[in-house]
Amino acid sequence: MLNKLNKTALEFAEVAVVESPVDGAKLLVFGVREGGGIAYVEARERGFWPWWGERRRVVTPLALRDNVRAVELRALDRAGNETRERVSVQGGLGLGLLVLVGAVVFLSSGVFVLWKKRWRG
Helix, strand or coil: CCECCECCCCEEEEEEEEECCCCCCEEEEEEEECCCCEEEEEEEEECCCCCCCCCEEECCCEECCCCCCEEEEEEEECCCCEEEEEEECCCCCHHHHHHHHHHHHHHHHHHHHHHHHHHHC
């Protein structure tokens, strides 16, 4: 979105998920190209569940939690222009996927036991 006063669009120059050389944690590294001066960058994360978390102001590099599957970045400049970028994080399912599979197996076995008792008596 471009403000009439500033015709220079914001653009994310580089966005990458990298491994920290210190502790192996996942870091989101980003840069923003602009002409009017960046006011701030916000991020919100999505983990196992399908909804997004709250937006918060961030700086690069951004340390990601273990269960994050996606991150949405939003950059705003002083003229009111904004741009957004979504980034998928590989391997962000982990524990959440395990819990989901366990719940499905548990419920399926319960249904099977009830079916067996009722129909095979």
